[in-house]
Amino acid sequence: MIKVKDLHKSFGKNEVLTDITTEIDAQEVVCVIGPSGSGKSTFLRCLNRLEDITLGEVLIDGVNIADPKTDINAIRQDVGMVFQHFNLFPHKTVRDNVMLAPHKLKGESTREVRDRSLNLLEKVGLADKADAYPSSLSGGQKQRVAIARALAMNPKVMLFDEPTSALDPELVGDVLAVMKDLANEGMTMVVVTHEMGFAKEVGDRVFFMDEGRMVEEGTPTQVFDDTTHERTREFLSKIL
Amino acid sequence: MIKVKDLHKSFGKNEVLTDITTEIDAQEVVCVIGPSGSGKSTFLRCLNRLEDITLGEVLIDGVNIADPKTDINAIRQDVGMVFQHFNLFPHKTVRDNVMLAPHKLKGESTREVRDRSLNLLEKVGLADKADAYPSSLSGGQKQRVAIARALAMNPKVMLFDEPTSALDPELVGDVLAVMKDLANEGMTMVVVTHEMGFAKEVGDRVFFMDEGRMVEEGTPTQVFDDTTHERTREFLSKIL
Amino acid sequence: MNLSPEAFVEVTPYLLTGLWYTLIITIIGVLIGCVIGTIFGIMRLSTNWFIKTVASIYVEVVRGTPLLAQIFFIHFGIPALFNFNFDALITAFGVIALNSGAYLAEIVRGGVQSVDKGQLEAGRSLGLNGRQTMRHIIWPQAVKIMIPPFGNQFIISLKDTSLLSAIAVTELMYQGQTYASITFASFETYLMVCVFYLLITIPASILLRFTERRLDHS
Amino acid sequence: MNLSPEAFVEVTPYLLTGLWYTLIITIIGVLIGCVIGTIFGIMRLSTNWFIKTVASIYVEVVRGTPLLAQIFFIHFGIPALFNFNFDALITAFGVIALNSGAYLAEIVRGGVQSVDKGQLEAGRSLGLNGRQTMRHIIWPQAVKIMIPPFGNQFIISLKDTSLLSAIAVTELMYQGQTYASITFASFETYLMVCVFYLLITIPASILLRFTERRLDHS
Amino acid sequence: ACGTDDTEGDADDADVNGDDTDDVEAEDEEGADDEDEEAVEDDGDENGGDGSVEGETFTVATDNNFVPFAFTDLETDELTGFDIELMNAIADEVGFEIDYEPVDFAASLSGIQSGSYDAAINAMSITEEREETVDFSDPYYFDAGIILAVADGNDEIQSLEDAEEQGATVSTRQGSTSQEYLEDNVDGIEIEAFPEITEAYEAVIGGHVDAVLYDEPNVAYHTEDLADGQMVTVGETLLADDYGIGMPQDHELVEPVNEALETLKENGTYDDIFEDYFGERPEGT
Ligand SMILES: Nc1ncnc2c1ncn2[C@@H]1O[C@H](COP(=O)(O)OP(=O)(O)OP(=O)(O)O)[C@@H](O)[C@H]1O
Ligand SMILES: Nc1ncnc2c1ncn2[C@@H]1O[C@H](COP(=O)(O)OP(=O)(O)OP(=O)(O)O)[C@@H](O)[C@H]1O
């Protein structure tokens, strides 16, 4: 599904990702953890080329997205992304947020897209908010709309960048529940998160990053309970 | 130490605190929990009259601070406050942040204040940052400076409004450690927090607020494990 | 002190004529300025070095010189060299359009840039291309941000038309000057001129503040 | 096309004299404007209804009328009524001070208001009174915020001095007009006038942007 | 030259000498007074006559862009012109000091009316209406007319009549005698009155208007001396005003100024200054 080979990413002279090589299989749920500034977001954003790739290859379903000849807009339709701060379109209703991309990109008829949007909103428990504007929603609701919006393009992979860290603690649960459902349905997911509970329960694998390197990858049990890496242990001792 | 009698607080027509009566003893550590918008911050801010009190009494060491005749500036010197977003003075060095109030208000000599500031910064583990500006500090360091600043006036009570919720998870520990020390030294503390671990370990009592009312107060065990209130149980189920 | 109250009344019809010109010049000038501003504002956002530089030079030169100098250069300087001339009213429209265009270009640029970067990322990561993202996501939000500074520029341009009196355009200020030069009732005349401007600018800025607040809330 | 290259050279000494006046008037005018702006800006922040209204009227009237109308009102209107006269240079300083003062009042008010409310709360909760908090905490931060808009106002006022040519103050624009009316080399003259303004405004705005960036980083 | 009130009488009999006669008479009348005192003053010149104005400083309103009467010399950045040099000579003669205030014409008039200036010398036409509120010195410039000028090469307009026939646009200065003249005496001409006369000239050169009508000495200065032949005068001189130094009524300066003016005319200083600015000696000398 996703292959990353010798990925390097620099901002100016500052190398933020160093030599990352890994593979993520279809239907796998990967959680990425690591201290602030370790490059988790940058890694995720390289997977749909929201950040230009400095060096190395990223293959999605066999297509090298680092290649400038690749039609990145086509690839991105297969790669949904959910942001920490939701990034809903404030000038559009919830339904229009979800409908926009399929309508403009897939040339589907309005009726068709409309129905699918409503289904998706039902799935995230917000069918009744279809005509509301984002500003009237709580953070948790916003994030669930953002997930529905990303799903509207029928992506093969979903990327989540700290989807719950901007939420009030009581609103986190609803969002995680939606993500759990998604994982159970077999969606391939890469999730940057500090929610260890989620990682343990849903994650197939955990990546631990530090200073732009992939320090360790393994099952949640391997990483959380039996790590042999000093840096991982130090990090976990602080956040658990 | 602190007595609150029939406290009401409205913003315009919106009643945010309804009929709150409670007492906090010297050396007690009280943790305030509750859903977002329930009035926790407003309650805390009424304790040093950062919010005008609409109705009722708040007595600190027997002085009614709701009385307009009270010299609120004198009272505030006895009530330290720590904010979610630190609110350090960005144009002053760490040392000057700590020194400002004692220097201007207690008329102490610069030498004296200087020494005490350094002691306080040592206590929060930041003596080496005395000459740095706040912008060069991490969130956790900023919050520790903010605590040192509040302590510089030798307050009798310390109020904390979600002191760790704006921090990266790995930086939370250092701040909580400082607060723990403070509690062990016998400081009277009122802490709005979502850190249940802290509340259980350090708190003498827990207040649960909802919709502007004090729904329940009791020891951490009573509230967290044996609550009889439906609303409390619902809230706890979401955040734990 | 020799106030002549009848001057206040007498000057009014003159000023009303002037006000009409002032409004027409401002409205047409600023409308053309909007077109210019949109084009140059988007040019300044371009990644193409040349396009960006051209737009920057226009904006910086206009913003770096006094409007009065621009008026004289256009109305007297250019005809003197190239031996053609145009009506003062054409200069009036042109100079207000050119001048407000440069300021509006900055407003357009600022508006687009102040749309949260996350919006662009959200659009692009859905698979929309740059143009689609601009059109459906960035631009509608940017326009909303631009409304208050646009209103502000309108008020500024309205006041700016007063400088056209120097080239005998019969707007409000010019009409006042004419009346004052006939009657020497300078105090009464210029007081009324100020009142007439305030009659437009004060309601306009109240409306503007109201709009701003409404936009803030939504 | 009959460009006379020697006009570019010939006009320069005249314009240098004018530039000198332009700079002096701008600097002194804006300095006095700073004092006025600080006073009225703080008055607008007052909780006293009367003080606030007085300041608001001053600011709104000045900002709602064209500078040219203000110049004519002060230079011709007031002396006509009260039978006293002052030197055009006095009007020049006065009108630039009064005008920039109103805009600077808004800058002062905006600067103070844009200091994070948490700063006030932090100061007050330490036990500092309102005045102490203002002086030691809010004001130093507000001043820093004010620097870029202040610089911007300086550039605006510099361009505004060109309107003083209407009352025969020998600043840059006036010198240009005089030379152009003598030689009729209007194109060359007004081009050079624009160049002279740009020689001041462009470096000033580059310096301003640089300062702004430096302030942003600190 | 500026000001509207002064043409009512003059305009009708533009080229007739009627007005002049009035002025001459007026001069004669005052001249009689002068002679009496002059006798006294000539003797006591050294000790400053009655001593009332000698050594004092007076504020004199003037113009600073009205060539060749009162303007700022761009090269020296100093006020100069026929008016200025004459006023300086008068001051030297009487022995007082001058503090010049360059102000707008309208401001100078209201300034001497109210007494906030001690005098105004800025090519001010002597009119009956003004004499009601201010005192004038004896005329120091006679028969100042207004004249039409066009851009060089414009052969179609050779007189105001041509302009009238063609429905031309004529520029002038706001509130000037020329504007009044155009409004009262010609039909079919579109008037474009600029706040500053310099802009009215530029409008001719820029081609925005067909011609300019303004005070002859000023137009002459622009067409002959400075403008490199880009603008030429056409037709004949219209109107004929005399210029005088305006002063507050019954001001202590009125008499000394008239005496000094007389002296300067007699001893040739006046003619020398006149020649400096107008290129020829005044008629009759
Ligand atoms: N656009 C950018 N330009 C320059 N440097 C950047 C940019 N984006 C990120 N960086 C730098 O790259 C490094 C990694 O940032 P990144 O956001 O990937 O970290 P992260 O692990 O997601 O941290 P966090 O947990 O705080 O989100 C940081 O040092 C950051 O300062
Ligand atoms: N300055 C204010 N003006 C008007 N309403 C306010 C103001 N401050 C707070 N409120 C309202 O008072 C209520 C309680 O707010 P408060 O900040 O005390 O809640 P909280 O329990 O601290 O919530 P959180 O966990 O989000 O900080 C909310 O409904 C809020 O909208």
Ligand SMILES: [Mg+2]
């Ligand atoms: Mg990140």
Ligand SMILES: [Mg+2]
């Ligand atoms: Mg709160």
